[in-house]
Amino acid sequence: MVEQQAEQANTTGQADPTLHTALLQFIFPFSIKAGVDQELAARLQEDGFTRFFLDNKELESLYYGEGYCVSHEKMERSYLPFAAHVLFPREKDHDSFRRFSRVNNLPCRLEMPFQSAGFRILSTDVFLCPFELGFLTLRVAIEEEDLPISTALEFADRFRTLEDVSYKDEHTFIHCSKQRFDRVEDFVFKHLVTVLEPFLDPAETNGAYFETLPFFVDERMLVQAFYGLNLPEGQDGISTELLYRASQVDGLDLEGRPYISASNPDYIKQYTRNHGYSRWAPDTYYMTNEQTFCCVSRARPDIATQLVNQMYGEYYYGLLLNIFHKIVLLKLANLHSRLRINHDNDEIENLIFLINKFSAKFYFLELITQSQGREIFYQLRKVYGNDALFDEVKMTLNDLFQYQDKFQAKRRDTLLMVLTVFTVVSGIYGMNQVIEDLKGNIDWSVMLEYSPFEYLALFLTFSGIAVSLFLTLREAWVTIKSRRKKRHYAKD
Structure with missing residues (x-):
């Protein structure tokens, strides 16, 4: 007015x-x-x-x-x-x-x-x-x-x-x-x-x-x-x-x-x-x-x-x-509009969790037992446009699932490629060149007489080990952080 x-x-x-x-x-x-x-x-x-x-x-x-x-x-x-x-x-x-x-x-x-x-x-x-x-x-x-x-x-x-x-x-x-x-x-x-x-x-x-x-x-x-x-x-x-x-x-x-x-x-x-x-x-x-x-x-x-x-x-x-229902649906739509789709991967996962939580626990088509109360409830739902908003949020969820599947597949392919390259190159090339010098008590002075190819093999060997440890620790940290966030949202 x-x-x-x-x-x-x-x-x-x-x-x-x-x-x-x-x-x-x-x-x-x-x-x-x-x-x-x-x-x-x-x-x-x-x-x-x-x-x-x-x-x-x-x-x-x-x-x-x-x-x-x-x-x-x-x-x-x-x-x-x-x-x-x-x-x-x-x-x-x-x-x-x-x-x-x-x-x-x-x-x-x-x-x-x-x-x-x-x-x-x-x-x-x-x-x-x-x-x-x-x-x-x-x-x-x-x-x-x-x-x-x-x-x-x-x-x-x-x-x-x-x-x-x-x-x-x-x-x-x-x-x-x-x-x-x-x-x-x-x-x-x-x-x-x-x-x-x-x-x-x-x-x-x-x-x-x-x-x-x-x-x-x-x-x-x-x-x-x-x-x-x-x-x-x-x-x-x-x-x-x-x-x-x-x-x-x-x-x-x-x-x-x-x-x-x-x-x-x-x-x-x-x-x-x-x-x-x-x-x-x-x-x-x-x-x-x-x-x-x-x-x-x-x-x-x-x-x-x-x-x-x-x-x-x-x-x-x-x-x-x-x-x-109206406010939560608007809030979820607002969160989706603020996502940087190529950067906010954790936020995408959280938004998927929130949408699933809302649809599973709070949004049902049938809520009222008595006919007159049910009709008034439906009238309110129609005025607020909640069904249309919910359909839009479900479409958002479907889009996020598709993006997450593609992102995770791309991530797995990249990780597999990196690990394969380091495994093949550092494993085969490194073992053939410098593996004998790395057994038992290592004589580091021997490495002063390495040829350029042997230095390359040594670098690939240690960098392969470092990359494997880094990727393992990172995946463990991401998993722990994801579980903590899910527990936090489930509590809220």
């Missing part, structure tokens, strides 16, 4: 529905420095985060606000065993999603250019994942009665922007604990999760911690939201324009009016068909794109509570898994 802020906004021209419930989860993917995940886990626990395990049922209603509960049994049953093993690991399983959570229950207020909104930070999650990736999740409830949905969408758009990139961002402030934060990133990294910043990997961004994955995130967090609607009098159902706005996080224009970032009705209808899931229409719709995943519902309160529990539970993990 940032690009739309430079253009004149299109007002919706419709009555703005109000919300009885506005619950949001802001997700920030980040890259972790190599080898520091154990230290980060210890620091998180020292800072009040609790390791999340499914067998601890006391956590089912702890992090989600009053009246909401996520059934651990239902969440585990929603995923097939090999997926559940990754998402809900045992304590010693590091090749998985390790979740650390903390209750905040922190009342705050967001000041926007045209109005303000009170909200509460319910809880915070930090996930430590394989491939040196992680997720930070802020669980937020907007605490305003009869809140217009445009205000909720504007809140989501302002809060998800870590760095000020527009006029409205520069005039948005957070008040919390008698402090004022001019930027969301300061509120997140210097107030909510202060232990995280030193562990973020700045290698890709020259030290900019809010852009640690520049090939995926552009200074904005992803938004997962539930909007419980009170429809205005005379409005029978949820309009396609409202669904589009919820997906695009279209809130208020520069004059404080509700707006929509598209004007073509046919385009809006086509977009909602392609990015929506309407199994429970006309009461409930799910909208997806690369930046948002939201549920817009006019269901009665008891049904709405069940929908929220799903958004906090199995759908939350389904979203994280799709984001994880």
Whole structure:
């Protein structure tokens, strides 16, 4: 939506529905420095985060606000065993999603250019994942009665922007604990999760911690939201324009009016068909794109509570898994693009290992047991384009295998040729010329009377021995180093 802020906004021209419930989860993917995940886990626990395990049922209603509960049994049953093993690991399983959570229950207020909104930070999650990736999740409830949905969408758009990139961002402030934060990133990294910043990997961004994955995130967090609607009098159902706005996080224009970032009705209808899931229409719709995943519902309160529990539970993990797939696939493609194909032979071998590890342990076509969860998961996978990326990575793997086979064959041929030349020349020629003088106690003074050909034979003899020792030691070192790297990547 940032690009739309430079253009004149299109007002919706419709009555703005109000919300009885506005619950949001802001997700920030980040890259972790190599080898520091154990230290980060210890620091998180020292800072009040609790390791999340499914067998601890006391956590089912702890992090989600009053009246909401996520059934651990239902969440585990929603995923097939090999997926559940990754998402809900045992304590010693590091090749998985390790979740650390903390209750905040922190009342705050967001000041926007045209109005303000009170909200509460319910809880915070930090996930430590394989491939040196992680997720930070802020669980937020907007605490305003009869809140217009445009205000909720504007809140989501302002809060998800870590760095000020527009006029409205520069005039948005957070008040919390008698402090004022001019930027969301300061509120997140210097107030909510202060232990995280030193562990973020700045290698890709020259030290900019809010852009640690520049090939995926552009200074904005992803938004997962539930909007419980009170429809205005005379409005029978949820309009396609409202669904589009919820997906695009279209809130208020520069004059404080509700707006929509598209004007073509046919385009809006086509977009909602392609990015929506309407199994429970006309009461409930799910909208997806690369930046948002939201549920817009006019269901009665008891049904709405069940929908929220799903958004906090199995759908939350389904979203994280799709984001994880997307980022890892992009990371593998990025590693491939940086290879110097004629020089980085060790990196080629490591990349082959990483691709095989990802495809064997983390990427499966079937992950969800229930039909509705499976359909939403597939919708997310389609929006992120993960299948196309995975096909591209598999083609990369095939190309790397072919190159490695050719390289190793060429290397074996060269090694065989060198050894053959030295064996034949130094063995036969050297033995015929100088072998008698090298038996028993060597009389080195005899070598002063050698002819040029005998000196050549002596040189070939010793150089053949030296080359054989060098090649043997080098192959042994390469093998040891390769095994160490494989153990390191397998541990990570």
